[in-house]
Amino acid sequence: MSLSIVDSCVNCWACYDVCPSDAIYQSAPHFLIDAKKCTECEGDYAHPQCATICPIEEAILDAGGVAMNPPGSLTGIPPEKMAEAMLEFQSR
Amino acid sequence: MELTVLGQDEAAAAVADSGCSTGSCGSTNDQMSDLPDAIREKVQNHPCYSEEAHHYFARMHVAVAPACNIQCHYCNRKYDCSNESRPGVVSELLTPEQAIKKTKAVAANIPQMTVLGIAGPGDPLANPERTFETFRGLSEEAPDIKLCVSTNGLALPESVEELSKHNIDHVTITINCVDPKIGAQIYPWIYWNNRRIRGEKGAAILIEQQQKGLEMLVERGILVKVNSVMIPGVNDEHLKEVSRIVKSKGAFLHNVMPLIAEEEHGTFYGVMGQRGPEPEELQDLQDDCAGDMNMMRHCRQCRADAVGLLGEDRGEEFTLDKIEAMEIDYGAAMKTRAVVHAGIMEELDEKQAKRERLAAASVPDAQGLVDTRPVLMAVATSGGGLINQHFGHATEFLVYEASPNGVRFIGHRKVDQYCIGNDTCGEKESALSGSIRSLHGCEAVLCSKIGFEPWSQLEEAGIVPNGEHAMEPIEEAVLAVYREMAESGALEEPVPAARAQQVSA
Missing domain, CATH: 3.20.20.70 (Aldolase class I)
Known part of the structure; x- marks a missing residue:
């Protein structure tokens, strides 16, 4: 079982610093999780630490490929509002 | 300030x-x-x-x-x-x-x-x-x-x-x-x-x-x-x-x-x-x-x-x-830096001493004004405490308040430069109105020079352009303009509409 980091990662190092298993490593274009080392923090913490500190929605997936922090869950911006804003910005 | x-x-x-x-x-x-x-x-x-x-x-x-x-x-x-x-x-x-x-x-x-x-x-x-x-x-x-x-x-x-x-x-x-x-x-x-x-x-x-x-x-x-x-x-x-x-x-x-x-x-x-x-x-x-x-x-x-x-x-x-690619000899750099820093401190101290003399001299001027309302003025400066910048070159204005208590620094207002020294910028006009907008609430703007076009637009916006105090110390010039306004009766006029809201707030 392992979590994974996908390409919305902004390389902020926060998860790297808090991983109890040293499973996270710097890579290009973004940080990655070593599936052999990742324990999903079982036995160490109640919640996986990388997903607990990550500021970017949908950047970390659980073992089933589902975003640990879904859209709107961290910024508080309703996803439809965000989509609307981006659409308007792009049309300018 | x-x-x-x-x-x-x-x-x-x-x-x-x-x-x-x-x-x-x-x-x-x-x-x-x-x-x-x-x-x-x-x-x-x-x-x-x-x-x-x-x-x-x-x-x-x-x-x-x-x-x-x-x-x-x-x-x-x-x-x-x-x-x-x-x-x-x-x-x-x-x-x-x-x-x-x-x-x-x-x-x-x-x-x-x-x-x-x-x-x-x-x-x-x-x-x-x-x-x-x-x-x-x-x-x-x-x-x-x-x-x-x-x-x-x-x-x-x-x-x-x-x-x-x-x-x-x-x-x-x-x-x-x-x-x-x-x-x-x-x-x-x-x-x-x-x-x-x-x-x-x-x-x-x-x-x-x-x-x-x-x-x-x-x-x-x-x-x-x-x-x-x-x-x-x-x-x-x-x-x-x-x-x-x-x-x-x-x-x-x-x-x-x-x-x-x-x-x-x-x-x-x-x-x-x-x-x-x-x-x-x-x-x-x-x-x-x-x-x-x-x-x-x-x-x-x-x-x-x-x-x-x-x-x-x-x-x-x-x-x-x-x-x-840079080779840095920091030991040598530290010696240069110490000399540069001492030079700047000396210059600042001289300016400070000069200001103290001027300040002492300018008190009676300010005290002559009784019960006149405060006025905000914008200043174009590239530093040194002087009015020494062309209106069109200012990337920001310093805002001062003049009142019977004297002159105080209020803050700075960022502007988009409308003049970059040539005519390649097609958005010149809208950028000019942007700098005028940034002066909202100010009744005068002091600068070393100003072109005809912004001059008339400023006047239309109710802001008096003033290029008569070029190279003068800011506080003295602001106080002088304030006195002129008082003497001309401009301060007896009600506060311009743009500023009224703020004053009543």
């Missing part, structure tokens, strides 16, 4: 009673004079603390601290843009080793550089190893550089011990509230004890840590400046209480800054349509928070990797590939 020690109401009141506070009789730039010598010594060559010093001394930030332990509604962690200038934005992340090299390269090439700050792009104390390795290296290899750090305060109490070991004499804490209910509208979550804690509960922990950190720093004699972001409708009224509390705990300066929120920044506030304050609202709040005292009004809200004089960014000259 005077930079006043928070918590020294009595001293400030005593000066006011004597009828001549430094900020109200001409020596607006003399903001250091009310500080105790020990603090003045520490901040006199710090560009961020003095409207005057920032024209002479430079600062830089190194982006070694990417991780953050909280989320603020005015921040978007996805952002990385070289064309933007605001906190939290950065182009190139550095390792501590690269940051030390870059700092030495900048210090050797820009000898006026006196201060190195770590301000992000995340929170410096959420990156303790990277931040402190940088500070350790610089304390050893470049002991003539002052170090400072800016933090949200969550990890501050556990960092105070380490902070006190380095050449750090200023810490800035961003404190936007002391009430968790308000905090929950600013901070959606914090990372604390291995959990993400949301809402009021998270805000309460953050507030407690900030206050504790502030007290611990003051106990150890480290200067603390408090930054607050003014968010209209969220914490604007509340910041008066914040100011009172941090002042009573010993912060030496409170810097109230306007919220920057644009939809394209993708921040919560930007997307949700939270507006920033109008310049007049910011000024009113700064006045209210200051009480009898002045506040920091010239903060330029720099990027986390800014390099150079305040308001400019020379970061492009010091990118990683460029500094790799």
Whole structure:
């Protein structure tokens, strides 16, 4: 079982610093999780630490490929509002 | 503007009673004079603390601290843009080793550089190893550089011990509230004890840590400046209480800054349509928070990797590939720097002495005006305390208030340059109206020269252009224009509509 980091990662190092298993490593274009080392923090913490500190929605997936922090869950911006804003910005 | 020690109401009141506070009789730039010598010594060559010093001394930030332990509604962690200038934005992340090299390269090439700050792009104390390795290296290899750090305060109490070991004499804490209910509208979550804690509960922990950190720093004699972001409708009224509390705990300066929120920044506030304050609202709040005292009004809200004089960014000259190619003899650089710094201090001292003479002379002038209403005026200056910039070249205006009490510095207003010296810019006209908009509330603008087109547009907007005081000291010229207005009867007219709202507020 392992979590994974996908390409919305902004390389902020926060998860790297808090991983109890040293499973996270710097890579290009973004940080990655070593599936052999990742324990999903079982036995160490109640919640996986990388997903607990990550500021970017949908950047970390659980073992089933589902975003640990879904859209709107961290910024508080309703996803439809965000989509609307981006659409308007792009049309300018 | 005077930079006043928070918590020294009595001293400030005593000066006011004597009828001549430094900020109200001409020596607006003399903001250091009310500080105790020990603090003045520490901040006199710090560009961020003095409207005057920032024209002479430079600062830089190194982006070694990417991780953050909280989320603020005015921040978007996805952002990385070289064309933007605001906190939290950065182009190139550095390792501590690269940051030390870059700092030495900048210090050797820009000898006026006196201060190195770590301000992000995340929170410096959420990156303790990277931040402190940088500070350790610089304390050893470049002991003539002052170090400072800016933090949200969550990890501050556990960092105070380490902070006190380095050449750090200023810490800035961003404190936007002391009430968790308000905090929950600013901070959606914090990372604390291995959990993400949301809402009021998270805000309460953050507030407690900030206050504790502030007290611990003051106990150890480290200067603390408090930054607050003014968010209209969220914490604007509340910041008066914040100011009172941090002042009573010993912060030496409170810097109230306007919220920057644009939809394209993708921040919560930007997307949700939270507006920033109008310049007049910011000024009113700064006045209210200051009480009898002045506040920091010239903060330029720099990027986390800014390099150079305040308001400019020379970061492009010091990118990683460029500094790799530089050979720096820091021992030799330190000797040059010491000479340059001494020269600047001498020049500043001379100016100060001159201002004191002028200030003494200008008191009767100001006192001659009784019961005339205060007037805001904008000034185009490239430094040195003089009116010495062409209207069209000004990237910002300094705003002064003239009243029977004299002249005081109020703040600065950024403008888009409308004139870049040629006609290639097709948006010239709209940019000009942009600079006129930025002068909202001002009744006159003083500059060294001004073209015909802006002249007539300014007049239409009810702002009197004035190019008659070129190369004169700012405060004297503002006072002279104020006297002319009084004598011509302009001050008996009601306040122009644009300003009426603010005055009644």
